Amino acid sequence: MTNRHRLTSVETVEDEGAWLFTVRDAHDTNQEVMLVPCEETGVTAWVNNCTHEDQRLYRDEIGVVTRDGGIVCPKHGSIFDSCSGGCENGPAADTTLLSVDVTVDDGSVYLTDDAVDFLWKGGDSSDDDDSGPSSTSHLTF
Template sequence: MVDGTEIASLDDVPELGSYLFTAEDMFTNEEEVILVRCEDDPGVEAWVNNCPHESQRFDRGDGAPMRDGEIICPKHGSLFDSCTGECDNGEAAGTTLPSVDIAVDEGTVYLTDDDYTFLHAGPRDDDEGPGSTSHLSF
């Protein structure tokens, strides 16, 4: 049995896109977090839902844009590896997404990161999150 808080069923995490949830960090700030599929065990990873380059949300309510195992920043098109969070191209080159510790047990995804408390599925309840102005279309 995993020592953590249940987030979702692994089946809820789409093959392309993301599963969005909100957690509270150790400073009581609400943070959006995305679950994305990954080829490495346990088959899914969790990342803070924003590009470190210009604080742009990846998932704006309809799933993060993804292609070939990479998360696409909607602002400049930088690509982040869904398994490592690393970016080696575009405006965000050299940055890595902040990770959130999770575990998968018997098809259920659990939040195991001591720095976060699960609040609810879906986006933050307010509009104070990172911006999402984009000039890219997918």
């Protein structure tokens, strides 16, 4: 589907803590994808959904909450490793976020996943409900 599409710079992802974009998959479904810093590769790309429940990990108002190199689910507090996508705690334990292939070249991040097409920077507002994600957590950020 896609060849190589420049998304942003590694510096932008590091400065902002994450960078959100929307793709269309082979089933003609829009998916939000987030770029997050990773010490091993510069950045990694993950579908913006907790594996435990349909819960966005990146939110427009706060971006991505991270702790000790992990992405924190705002609903139950499960923490996904930013580099591997794996989770070892909470309700999402023993699962891994869905990855999207990106390549870092000369400080720029490129979408290189043949299974998706880049649509736009930012989230997919077509499925927004104004209520926002629910939370049973007592975590505050």
